[in-house]
Amino acid sequence: MTTLTEATGTSAARETPARRRRRVDRLPYLLLLPCLAVIAVLLLWPLGQVVMMSFYKLDSVRQLRGDREWPWVGLANYAQILGDPFFRTVLRNTVLFAVANVALTMILGTLVGLLLNRLGRKMATFVASCVMLAWATPALTGTIVWKWIFDDTSGLVTWLFNKLPDGLSTTLFGRSDWTGYGWFNDPLLFFAILTLVVVWHSFPFIAVSVLAGLKSVPSELQEAARVDGAGPWRVFWSVTFPMLRPVFGILVVLSTIWDFKVFTQQFVLAGGTQDRPTFMLSIYSYAEAFSPPPKYGLGSAIAVILTLILLVVTGVYVRMVLRQEDES
Amino acid sequence: MKKVALNGAGLLVALFAAFPVYWMIATSLKPNREIFSATPRPVPAEPTLEHYREILTGNLIPGVTFTDFFLNSALVAVATVLLSALVALLAATAVARFRFRLRTSFLILLLVVQMIPLEALVIPLFLMIQRLGLYNTLPSLILTYLGFSLPFAVWMLRGFVAAVPKELEEAAAIDGASRAQTFRRILFPLVAPGLVATSIFSFITAWNELIFALTFVNDQQKYTLPVAMTFFFGRDDTAWGSVMAASTLFTLPVIVFFLLVQRRMVSGLVSGAVKG
Numbered sequence: 001m002t003t004l005t006e007a008t009g010t011s012a013a014r015e016t017p018a019r020r021r022r023r024v025d026r027l028p029y030l031l032l033l034p035c036l037a038v039i040a041v042l043l044l045w046p047l048g049q050v051v052m053m054s055f056y057k058l059d060s061v062r063q064l065r066g067d068r069e070w071p072w073v074g075l076a077n078y079a080q081i082l083g084d085p086f087f088r089t090v091l092r093n094t095v096l097f098a099v100a101n102v103a104l105t106m107i108l109g110t111l112v113g114l115l116l117n118r119l120g121r122k123m124a125t126f127v128a129s130c131v132m133l134a135w136a137t138p139a140l141t142g143t144i145v146w147k148w149i150f151d152d153t154s155g156l157v158t159w160l161f162n163k164l165p166d167g168l169s170t171t172l173f174g175r176s177d178w179t180g181y182g183w184f185n186d187p188l189l190f191f192a193i194l195t196l197v198v199v200w201h202s203f204p205f206i207a208v209s210v211l212a213g214l215k216s217v218p219s220e221l222q223e224a225a226r227v228d229g230a231g232p233w234r235v236f237w238s239v240t241f242p243m244l245r246p247v248f249g250i251l252v253v254l255s256t257i258w259d260f261k262v263f264t265q266q267f268v269l270a271g272g273t274q275d276r277p278t279f280m281l282s283i284y285s286y287a288e289a290f291s292p293p294p295k296y297g298l299g300s301a302i303a304v305i306l307t308l309i310l311l312v313v314t315g316v317y318v319r320m321v322l323r324q325e326d327e328s
Numbered sequence: 329m330k331k332v333a334l335n336g337a338g339l340l341v342a343l344f345a346a347f348p349v350y351w352m353i354a355t356s357l358k359p360n361r362e363i364f365s366a367t368p369r370p371v372p373a374e375p376t377l378e379h380y381r382e383i384l385t386g387n388l389i390p391g392v393t394f395t396d397f398f399l400n401s402a403l404v405a406v407a408t409v410l411l412s413a414l415v416a417l418l419a420a421t422a423v424a425r426f427r428f429r430l431r432t433s434f435l436i437l438l439l440v441v442q443m444i445p446l447e448a449l450v451i452p453l454f455l456m457i458q459r460l461g462l463y464n465t466l467p468s469l470i471l472t473y474l475g476f477s478l479p480f481a482v483w484m485l486r487g488f489v490a491a492v493p494k495e496l497e498e499a500a501a502i503d504g505a506s507r508a509q510t511f512r513r514i515l516f517p518l519v520a521p522g523l524v525a526t527s528i529f530s531f532i533t534a535w536n537e538l539i540f541a542l543t544f545v546n547d548q549q550k551y552t553l554p555v556a557m558t559f560f561f562g563r564d565d566t567a568w569g570s571v572m573a574a575s576t577l578f579t580l581p582v583i584v585f586f587l588l589v590q591r592r593m594v595s596g597l598v599s600g601a602v603k604g
Contacts (some may be wrong), residue, residue, distance in 0.1 A: 006409035027507075028426035032434060034421035035482060042453075042475025043441045064458045083571060102498050112341050130342035133349045136586035138536040140554050141575040144561070145348040148355065148568050154364045156351070204345065208590070223332055261445045264538050268558060282447040289451050303448035314443035322441060 029297055047307070048301045054078070058296035075299035086276075094260065094280040097191060101259040104199050106252060109206020114236070116207065117214045128208070135204035143268040146197045150183040157183070184269065187277045195280075197265050202258065206251055212239070213247040246324055253317040280307040352579070356380070356572035358384050363569050379573035388560050394574060401553040404466050404541075405534040408473040412481050412530040413523055415474075420485035422514070425494075442479045448544055457544055468544045469552065473537060477530035484529065488522025489515070525589045532582055554579055 036063065054077055063070055082085050098146045115125050134142070158178050161169065166176040175181075186189050219261045221243075225235045241248070261282045270278060273287035281302060289299025355363060383394045412431040423431060453472055462468040500510045534537055537555040545551060550560065557578065561571040 009368070025428075027424040028428045028431075031418040031422035034415045034476060036434075038415060038475055038478050039441055042471065043444055043449070043479075046449045046452035046456065047444060049455060050448055053451060053455070055413075061458065064455045066459065086434075115334065115337055115341065118334055120335075123335055123338050127338045127342045130346035132587060132590060133583065135457075135590070136583040137349055137579055138532075138582055140536060140557065141352065141537055141579045142348060142559070144571060144575050145352045146571065149348065149351065151566075151568070154368070154568070156368055159368055164514075184417040200344070200348070253551065257443060257445075261447045263447050267538070282445070285448070286450060295532065296455075300451050303445075303451060307445055307448045310443065310445050317443065318439050320438065322436070 010221050034099070038133075050303050053297055054301035056297045058300075059294060061294070062111055064296065073297070076201075077298050078305075079111065080298065081301055081305070089277070090279045090281060090284045093191070093278065097195070097262070097280060098256060098259040101195055101198050101202075102252060102255045104205055105202045105255050105259070106248075108199060109203040109251075110210050110248075112203060112207035113210025113214065114240075116211045131204045131207055134200055137201070139201060139264040139269060142201055143197055143265045146193065146200075147269060150193060154181050155183075174193045178222070184275075188274070190278050194262075194269055197269065198259065198262055201265070202255065204261060206255070209247060209251055210244070217243045246320065249320050250317065253313055253320065256313050257317070260310055260313070261306065272283075279310075349579070349583075352572050352575050355568060356576045358569065360569055380577075382460040383574050383577075385426050388556060389548050394556075394577075396549070397551055397553045397556040398577070400466060400550060401535060404469045404473065404552060405531050407467075407532040408477060409527045409530045411470070411474050412477045413527050416478060416481035416485050416514075416526060417489075417519070417523060418600075419482045420489045421511070423482070424486045424489035438479050438483050442483070446476055447539065450539060453540070454543055463544065464546045464550065466545070466550060469534075469537075469541055472540050472544070473530075473534040476537075477533045479535075481526045481530055485519070485522055485526045488519050491522075492518045502583045528585045528589045532585060535582060 055072060055074060057073045057076070058064065058070065060068065060248075062068045075244050113129075116128055116131075119127060136143075150158070152158055158181065161173075161178040161181075164172075165175075169176045169178075183193060221239050222235055225239050230238065262280065263282045263286070264276070266280065266283055267273070273291055275285060276287075279287070283301035285299045285306060287299075288302060338480055354370075354372055356379055357377070357463070358369070358372045359376045359378065362373060385393070387393055388397070420423055421432065422428075457468045457472075459465050460468075460473070495520075496514050497510050500514050501507075505513065536554065537552075538558065541552045541555045545555065548556075548559075553574075557571075557574055561567075561574065
């Protein structure tokens with residue numbers, strides 16, 4: 001151990017007396033100890049617990065407190081979920097929602113990033129500040145405001161649709177009076193509004209990251225391509241995109257992870273956990289576990305399925321980050 | 329011509345991004361007859377603070393005011409921040425100042441645990457909170473948020489610690505300062521700005537959280553602000569003026585804090601992706 005310390009020791013260690021040098025070995029571990037304890041107890045242990053709970057039939061809080069038996073049911077919870085046609089609806093909702101939201105967030109975010117890079121200084125600062133506002137707004141209040149904008153009597157969108165010429169509105173949508181129209185009742189429309197809310201919340205991060213990427217690579221290449229007569233589309237795909245490929249990789253993975261487990265926005269927009277046709281995995285798991293009658297085992301099994309899906313995505317992400325740490 | 333098109337696009341983006349925030353504040357300042365009129369006004373014609381007065385003086389439930397929920401939230405968030413900052417500073421110092429065998433493994437662990445879907449941990453953490461007898465207490469939330477905010481805090485803070493020149497500490501050591509003195513007199517003051525930035529992120533995490541607060545606390549008097557808002561304002565005949573006033577009061581601290589630190593957010597999440 002001592003020789004290892006000497007070989008790889010920090011310069012600070014070299015200057016301290018010999019007796020202290022031996023202590024240096026243990027110090028970093030002592031400093032890490034509280035952090036490791038927190039991670040182990042509050043993140044890793046529960047992760048193991050949720051897997052374990054998914055193998056039991058847990059239907060009451062008294063079982064959780066330890067006052068009652070935990071009947072082992074093996075894979076019965078998984079069998080019940082996977083055999084339920086409703087699970088297929090939930091999985092389809094989750095995947096389609098994630099794919100649509102990642103695509104839209106990436107496209108809008110990238111476009112805004114490119115735009116910010118081309119705008120004059122003052123205009124860029126102004127637009128960036130506004131974009132920051134959307135990013136900074138908490139998921140909860142951001143969603144509440146959108147809900148107000150889509151309110152069925154005094155909401156702005158209802159008013160806008162009422163403003164449409166009656167003839168046009170009737171031909172397009174089959175109605176001219178939109179007062180009292182339940183914007184959140186039709187699942188497809190609900191998902192469209194949820195997508196609007198989630199994209200509004202998440203495109204700023206993409207835009208700012210893309211902008212940071214653009215600022216860090218030399219712009220001469222793009223200018224050269226432009227001088228040579230390449231259109232904006234060509235410049236982006238042949239010059240800009242290849243240079244920023246690592247950034248895009250990480251952004252896509254992060255967005256995928258976030259959009260797979262959207263909860264707060266959906267919970268607020270749907271007004272709780274009653275709107276089953278619009279369920280996605282995270283809210284499905286929560287509703288099964290906590291809506292009376294509670295089914296903690298079943299909810300755990302759904303949570304495990306969600307985690308497994310995200311595990312695959314995470315593996316891709318960690319490999320990307322590590323490769324880049326090596327390169328820099 | 330091209331310049332005009334670009335600026336026009338810029339204005340559209342700015343409008344889309346900022347409008348909901350503007351609309352929240354504008355609505356909170358309108359009297360009810362303007363809020364519920366058939367023709368919405370873009371700007372409050374007769375601005376009023378009546379909705380703010382309403383939520384700040386009235387009881388949301390008998391004996392409990394908006395301010396009480398605000399204080400519950402603040403207590404939880406501040407406690408989370410203090411604990412998280414202390415633990416993160418120790419760990420970040422270890423990672424940034426020492427080379428030891430498990431250093432890389434620890435960094436990988438930090439990355440991996442940040443990817444754990446927290447939504448999947450509601451049920452097992454509920455079990456833990458029940459077993460510990462912490463159900464229906466604010467410490468149950470402090471503990472939970474500590475776990476959520478710590479990995480990112482360490483990840484971010486290690487950069488700040490690494491940025492402090494080692495030579496300063498070495499010089500102090502040569503002058504006879506003990507390790508503890510070096511830490512307190514040299515490293516800590518220089519890392520303090522980074523510690524503030526990191527703490528703001530922990531604060532926002534704890535302040536905004538809804539699901540766990542909804543699940544672990546049953547007693548209405550102990551609700552945090554997000555829970556109180558979904559619970560009392562989620563009804564059909566919504567009093568939008570009060571809701572928007574409450575939302576504004578909830579959102580403004582977050583926006584102010586966020587704007588102070590957003591630069592770090594990008595570098596923390598995409599660290600290493602872009603050189604320079």
